[in-house]
Amino acid sequence: MTPTKSVLKKKKIETDSKRYNRAVDRQKNRDKHHVARVLLELQSAEFVATPYIPEQDTQGLTPFNEVESETCTFTWKGKTEGPGKSLQPCKENDKEKLNELDSRINSEIQRLLSENMALKSELNSFYMNQESFKEDNEKVKYYTGLPNYLTLMVVMDLVSPFLKMKKNMRLGAFERVLLTLMRLKHNFPLKDLAYRFKTSSSTVSRIFTLVIHIMFVRMKHFIYWPEREELQTTMPLEFRKHFARKTSVIIDCFEIFIARPKALLARAQTWSNYKHHNTVKFLIGITPQGSISYISNGWGGRASDKYITEACGILDNLLPGDLVLADRGFDIADSVGVYCAEVNIPSFTRGKSQLSATDVETTRKIAHVRIHVERVIGLVRNKYTILQDKIPIDFLIHEKDEVPTIDKIVNVCCALTNMNESVVGFD
Structure with a gap:
């Protein structure tokens, strides 16, 4: 046998085998459909029992009450079955059993309906709707x-x-x-x-x-800078005690890890010497009451706190006489002074053997209230854990004059946090 004929024969065998399997599957489906039709007919069938009177009794020779206790005819879709056929005759003593069976069936139906409703309710609790x-x-x-x-x-x-x-x-x-x-x-x-x-x-x-x-x-708009009268009216007692009613904002920066950019310039601009990772940095400002009043756009991790504060536009919200509380890295006294405002930061220990008593007390007061901004940052990041993970580069890519997705995410997380209870008590 030549190789060509061998290949053709092999293909013919495979084709015949597939044709046979398809025929078997079709026959199985036909059998299933036939069984299903029969079951549907049985389910919708109506059985009606009527007294059966033999042909020889049609002249009225047999009393009706005697016949009723002995035999019945059954009508199913127009077909009548009499005694001696496949169906059993109906007897008087079967009535109690039928009533009992009917009662049991109704009870079982009610139990199944109740169980079905309970299971549906339990199943709905797992759905995200x-x-x-x-x-x-x-x-x-x-x-x-x-x-x-x-x-x-x-x-x-x-x-x-x-x-x-x-x-x-x-x-x-x-x-x-x-x-x-x-x-x-x-x-x-x-x-x-x-x-x-x-x-x-x-x-x-x-x-x-x-x-x-x-x-x-x-x-x-859930992140807004309140009016001075609103701040002073609801100023917490600890701020009144240490800084009168001048405090308008407490600022700090936080960083979010990002995936390593492929472009060398972007990699350099986002590298953070503090976190030793590529990051995006945000400036956040909170009111003395604990609500977030300002969130900046994202900046590369290389940008300093001072540069972000002076460039992001937060200082434009200051009024003459306002007080800003910040960490040591925010050396912005000159920039804040342009707006006739004041900044309080902890004292530097560089070049000093120790701080004076006045500096120690001032630093203690600032640290005591500045901790609230760190609590708010922790609340935002712990409540919305997407900010704890490494953000993909796709969230940073955007068209000109459009807001990057990472900025939208941070703004939404801060707005949602403002809808929760404040971490700062009035007392």
Whole structure:
């Protein structure tokens, strides 16, 4: 046999085998369909029992009451079965058994219905939808970082009108906002969120980027610089005691790790000698009451605290007589003085054997109240753990005159933090 004929014969055998398997599968499907039709007919069949009167008794020779206790006919879809056929005759003593059976069946149906409702309710609690979050503030707090369901609905009312429902979109507005908050809160991977919301990773990524942009635009007014009268009216007692009512803002910087850029210039601009890593640095300002009143744009980790403070625009908010509390790295007395304001920073120990008693007391007072800004920074980063992880470079890339995604994320996290209880007590 030539090689060509051998190959053709082998292909013919494979083709016949596949044809045979397809025929077997079709036959199995036909059998399944036949069984299903029979079951449906049985399920919808109506059995009606009527007295059976033999042909010889049709002349009225046999009393009706005697026949009723002995035999019955059964009608199923127009077909009648009499005695001596496959169906058994109906007897008087079977009535009690039938009633008992009917009662047991009804009880079982009620039990199954109750169990079904309980299982549906339990199953809904595992779904990531609006119904599962109602009246469950602990679940809201765990997954979103917000204090309760009412606050979550405030965020929904701000964002949902701008989330259009597309034709092939399976997730509603609530699910999309919830997905975004869950990623901010727990930094779930895209694949994890895709499984939770029964969609694809690429869809999760697009939803996150879109919702973050809408939340940034709609919620940035939650971070605002209050008027002097508002600050002085609600000034905490410890600030009144040490700094009268002059304190307007407490500032500090925090850094977020980023992936290592490929471009050498970007790698140099983002390198932080303090963190020994490529970072993005933000300047944050809080009020004496503990709310975030200012958050800057992102800067490369190489930029100094002093440079960011002078270049980001926070000083434009100062009024004559305001007091700024800061750390030692903020040597900005001259820049603040231009606005007729004052800055208090801890005393330097460089070149001194020890601080004077006055410097020690002043430093102690500043450190005692300046700790609040570190508590707020810790609150933001611990509540929204996406800021603790290494941020991908994609979040830093943006078109000209557009805000990078990392800036939007930080602004949204700070706005959401302001919707929680303050870490600074009035006392």
